[in-house]
Amino acid sequence: MSQRRRRSLALLTSGVLALPLLTGCGADEDEGGPAAAGQDIAAATRDKVADGGVLRWAVDALPGTLNTFQADADATTHRIAGAVLPQLFVLNGKGRPVANPDYLEKAQVVEREPKQVVLYKLNQQAVWSDGREIGAADFVAQWRALNGKDSAYWTARNAGYDRIEKIERGKTDLEVKVTFVRPYADWRSLFSPLYPKQVTGTPEAFNEGARGTLKVTAGPFGLGAIDKKTGTAALTRNPRWWGAPAKLDSLVLTAVPRAERPAALAAGKLDLAEIDRTGADRIALARREAAKADGAHGPGASETAAQATLSWALAHGTDEAKATAEQETRRKQAEAVKRYAEEQTALRGFTVRKSLEPAYTQLAMNGSSGPLADERVRRAVARALDRQALADLVLKPLGLPAKPVGSHLALAGQQAYADNSDALGGQDTQAAQALLADAGWRRGGKITEPNGAKAGAEAAKEQDDGKTPAGPGTGNDGLYIVGQDERNGDDKPPARAGAALKADHPDHPDGRPEGPEDPAGIGLPEGPYGRDGDVADTDALAHPAQPSPVLAPGPFAAGQEQLLRTQAAQAAQAAAADAVDDGKRSPALDAESIAEAAEAADPGAKASVAPTPAKQAVRTSGNTLAKDGKALTLRFVLPAGPGSEALRTVGERISQMLQKLGVRTELTKVADESFFKDHIASGQYDLALYSWPATAYPATDARPIFAKPEPAADGSLLVEQNYTRVGTDHIDQLFDQAAGELDEEESRNLMRKADARIWAAAGSIPLYQRPELVAVKPSLVNAGAFGLGAPRYQDIGWQKAPTAKDKKK
Numbered sequence: 001m002s003q004r005r006r007r008s009l010a011l012l013t014s015g016v017l018a019l020p021l022l023t024g025c026g027a028d029e030d031e032g033g034p035a036a037a038g039q040d041i042a043a044a045t046r047d048k049v050a051d052g053g054v055l056r057w058a059v060d061a062l063p064g065t066l067n068t069f070q071a072d073a074d075a076t077t078h079r080i081a082g083a084v085l086p087q088l089f090v091l092n093g094k095g096r097p098v099a100n101p102d103y104l105e106k107a108q109v110v111e112r113e114p115k116q117v118v119l120y121k122l123n124q125q126a127v128w129s130d131g132r133e134i135g136a137a138d139f140v141a142q143w144r145a146l147n148g149k150d151s152a153y154w155t156a157r158n159a160g161y162d163r164i165e166k167i168e169r170g171k172t173d174l175e176v177k178v179t180f181v182r183p184y185a186d187w188r189s190l191f192s193p194l195y196p197k198q199v200t201g202t203p204e205a206f207n208e209g210a211r212g213t214l215k216v217t218a219g220p221f222g223l224g225a226i227d228k229k230t231g232t233a234a235l236t237r238n239p240r241w242w243g244a245p246a247k248l249d250s251l252v253l254t255a256v257p258r259a260e261r262p263a264a265l266a267a268g269k270l271d272l273a274e275i276d277r278t279g280a281d282r283i284a285l286a287r288r289e290a291a292k293a294d295g296a297h298g299p300g301a302s303e304t305a306a307q308a309t310l311s312w313a314l315a316h317g318t319d320e321a322k323a324t325a326e327q328e329t330r331r332k333q334a335e336a337v338k339r340y341a342e343e344q345t346a347l348r349g350f351t352v353r354k355s356l357e358p359a360y361t362q363l364a365m366n367g368s369s370g371p372l373a374d375e376r377v378r379r380a381v382a383r384a385l386d387r388q389a390l391a392d393l394v395l396k397p398l399g400l401p402a403k404p405v406g407s408h409l410a411l412a413g414q415q416a417y418a419d420n421s422d423a424l425g426g427q428d429t430q431a432a433q434a435l436l437a438d439a440g441w442r443r444g445g446k447i448t449e450p451n452g453a454k455a456g457a458e459a460a461k462e463q464d465d466g467k468t469p470a471g472p473g474t475g476n477d478g479l480y481i482v483g484q485d486e487r488n489g490d491d492k493p494p495a496r497a498g499a500a501l502k503a504d505h506p507d508h509p510d511g512r513p514e515g516p517e518d519p520a521g522i523g524l525p526e527g528p529y530g531r532d533g534d535v536a537d538t539d540a541l542a543h544p545a546q547p548s549p550v551l552a553p554g555p556f557a558a559g560q561e562q563l564l565r566t567q568a569a570q571a572a573q574a575a576a577a578d579a580v581d582d583g584k585r586s587p588a589l590d591a592e593s594i595a596e597a598a599e600a601a602d603p604g605a606k607a608s609v610a611p612t613p614a615k616q617a618v619r620t621s622g623n624t625l626a627k628d629g630k631a632l633t634l635r636f637v638l639p640a641g642p643g644s645e646a647l648r649t650v651g652e653r654i655s656q657m658l659q660k661l662g663v664r665t666e667l668t669k670v671a672d673e674s675f676f677k678d679h680i681a682s683g684q685y686d687l688a689l690y691s692w693p694a695t696a697y698p699a700t701d702a703r704p705i706f707a708k709p710e711p712a713a714d715g716s717l718l719v720e721q722n723y724t725r726v727g728t729d730h731i732d733q734l735f736d737q738a739a740g741e742l743d744e745e746e747s748r749n750l751m752r753k754a755d756a757r758i759w760a761a762a763g764s765i766p767l768y769q770r771p772e773l774v775a776v777k778p779s780l781v782n783a784g785a786f787g788l789g790a791p792r793y794q795d796i797g798w799q800k801a802p803t804a805k806d807k808k809k
Helices: 001-013 075-084 137-146 203-209 257-264 278-288 305-317 320-347 374-383 387-398 429-440 454-460 495-504 536-543 555-580 585-603 645-661 672-680 731-740 744-761 804-807
Strands: 054-059 089-091 097-099 102-112 117-122 164-169 175-180 223-229 233-237 250-254 272-274 351-365 479-482 626-627 632-639 665-670 687-695 763-776
Touching: 001 672, 054 075, 075 233, 075 632, 097 102, 102 731, 137 164, 137 175, 175 223, 223 250, 257 272, 257 278, 257 320, 257 763, 272 731, 278 320, 278 351, 278 479, 278 763, 305 320, 351 374, 351 645, 374 632, 374 645, 387 645, 387 763, 429 645, 632 645, 632 672, 645 665, 672 687
Parallel strands: 054 250, 054 272, 632 665, 632 687
Antiparallel strands: 089 097, 102 117, 117 175, 164 175, 223 233, 233 250, 272 763, 351 687, 351 763, 479 665
């Protein structure tokens, strides 16, 4: 595995919030403009924060390792490292790295020729928890572990360290001098976090010693006990910390799945938790309605009057077995309603702070095979998208800024950011149609491929996704083809499907339930996202009442047979009408004459004459585009699990946009655990939605994502992290030039040029910055939705109670 791939793999597996230090900075503060959304952390000066107390902070899971440079490091690994290890550069509210004065007095490039030299001047008070000064020995040990020359070190993050030639002590013990063999623009990304030489000094210590414990630390907090039984990791105030002391006595990171966090908050197990849209809606509802248990929401809210009557009748009926079972069901539901009401009462004690995550959601297009291998088709799909409508769908109901992301390489506020989407062009249906026509795709084209043929990437390689759950309750109810309502040119949708949807959702003009993506839905100040887990019934949206012909081949085949019979009869009648009197007869009439003659010769017998085979009806694509006998059908793969409601709803809306263009999409929901590994990474998709973390060091961190795939010796394709398989030599060259350009402004200009080329190649289309929703107790300050910035752990705490003097004010 290459050095570059290892680093980007670590970024991906550690989650989109795992990059608090990976951002670049420059001199011009106006570049990049303001952040799309600021931090929402109830900022308070330290004198307003009480000393002491415990904060219980939700995480997705306990870390598998405490070494951020290993492949299985995750978001919790990085959170712990941020609190207990030196961070030489930290992100400000605009996502720009600034020197951390707790560790650095100064860090700068002091020489450019003949080689780049960076001089670090350390804070003279900075010491490890064992009392030893932080110094050059720690820098040297980390460089040797990460430069890739010693394969005994199991590393995932090496970029930049391989460009270092030597590290030496400066004029004093507080100075560290780093000389590079090749210029490196992203030098600020190095040595953050910085591990003690006890961890990086040997392969054994690096590989195993720091997986479950850190005996030596140097942050405002130290590492306490990690308890797998209770799912907690305790961080305690560091008595040797030389900076402003931590306000809290301890931070307790508690592993709680996102779906269970509202209940954990209500039970008093958590004080701070990132939540999804559903949890945010519950808190907003609790605060607005004072936890009224009126049955309008919560368990049993969807039960109709008829269902309630039937339940009562069964519970009080003469069939004892059914009555007992129904009474038990009613008892459990009553308990659930009571528990829900109690939780709602408790959730009134929380508020939701919101911002935008340092990550963006994109539409990825697999350019390795199928229709999307043609750049014109990719560009057409991109220009059919109303990106503003999609951003509005997710962000407006949350009260967050809904501006489409204009760059693949940075977010608004970061200095490398510039909107380069003009390189592709905005939403333009006519331009999209022209691109498709130029690529040879036409409406009403003749279809020769068999029914049920695989779409796009699936046509190139048959796949059985054995890891995809199916059936009720799995979130994978099958395949829904958007745009396959046509029947041999008839583009009218089946009447039953629309009628059924309207019956289920009579309040919506087309039968669809209003939801979070729908600006007409409930405009609560929350939204998930990671999850736009809106209350919208996306399964109902994705699965019409009338089964897709792919799911129900029997009824479809019967209809097709009847259609063919009708067409055969019409052909015979037409032949009879056109017959002339010159003795030439149509085959159909000749057959009829033979039958009549046989019956006349023997009235008791019927002539046994083989019917003339009916001419096979010609299938056309109707309103769907077709080329070379195949309809333009793209397989759209989406995750099926809870918390991905936003992606599924956005995917549905994109499919509707493409249908208007004549592009059919197969919406396929797959299990979360197989979504990336079995579909995205393996190339078994045409369209997909997923997110990338932002970085202000795009020359380093984003290069593997957009690098041109290269053929391997075994004939496979080396894609690094470029899962769209779309790239060019020119883009790679621009990345390489930017990484070696020490003029920061010129380096950013090179990255903007690369971004414009990435837009033009149309492998991925940035849509919107992901919403960040965090439930907190109102008295917690300096914590919440951090946006593009990094937490300052020592300032987090509980607000002091107001004094009599404060009350008078």
